[in-house]
Amino acid sequence: MSKALGLNEDYIVAQFSNKAPSFARFNYYPPCPRPDLVFGVKPHSDSGVLTILLMDKDVGGLQVLRDGAWHNVPTNPHRLLINIGDFVEIMSNGIFKSPVHRAVTNAGKERISLAMFHGLDPKEEIEPATALLHEKQPARYRKIKAKEYLAGFYEHFCRGTRFIEAVKI
Numbered sequence: 001m002s003k004a005l006g007l008n009e010d011y012i013v014a015q016f017s018n019k020a021p022s023f024a025r026f027n028y029y030p031p032c033p034r035p036d037l038v039f040g041v042k043p044h045s046d047s048g049v050l051t052i053l054l055m056d057k058d059v060g061g062l063q064v065l066r067d068g069a070w071h072n073v074p075t076n077p078h079r080l081l082i083n084i085g086d087f088v089e090i091m092s093n094g095i096f097k098s099p100v101h102r103a104v105t106n107a108g109k110e111r112i113s114l115a116m117f118h119g120l121d122p123k124e125e126i127e128p129a130t131a132l133l134h135e136k137q138p139a140r141y142r143k144i145k146a147k148e149y150l151a152g153f154y155e156h157f158c159r160g161t162r163f164i165e166a167v168k169i
Helices: 086-091 146-159
Strands: 022-029 039-044 050-054 062-066 069-072 080-084 101-104 111-118
Touching: 022 039, 086 146
Parallel strands: none
Antiparallel strands: 022 111, 039 101, 050 080, 050 111, 062 069, 062 101
16 A cells, blocks of 8 residues: 555554554344344444454445445455555545445344454554645645544544544644
8 A cells, every 4th residue: 555655665564563453353243123224333434554354255234335325345255355444544645545334234144244453553643644745735634643533533433423524634
């Protein structure tokens, strides 16, 4: 990703430290008789750097928002899905976008997925890479500590809004 942005190829990796949190979460979605009334997980983007998702091989339920419409993400055995998080959107000054997605339930089948979240040291500051900024492309996001971003992220998640909008300049 760094090379695609024209940055030093280690730019994003160099943002990590031994204090960068990573954690895994198993998600179990039981069958739901009224999937039209229940979200598995409401619409959101991921806060960190990357999320790696091992999806259920048989039952779909992940949807991504594109151009105002929800699209099903196809299932496929042995596929890892990688989502870019809000931190990368900020570091890339909006060139890479953190996708808004949701999980929906299924009326007849259970579904299991495994998500691995990778973040940054909470004490680190996140900001657009200076090499991407110039007169015609000023910073679109303000500098913010990772821990402050996470606090705002969870507050906005509860309200169904995206905190990244509050970080824009």
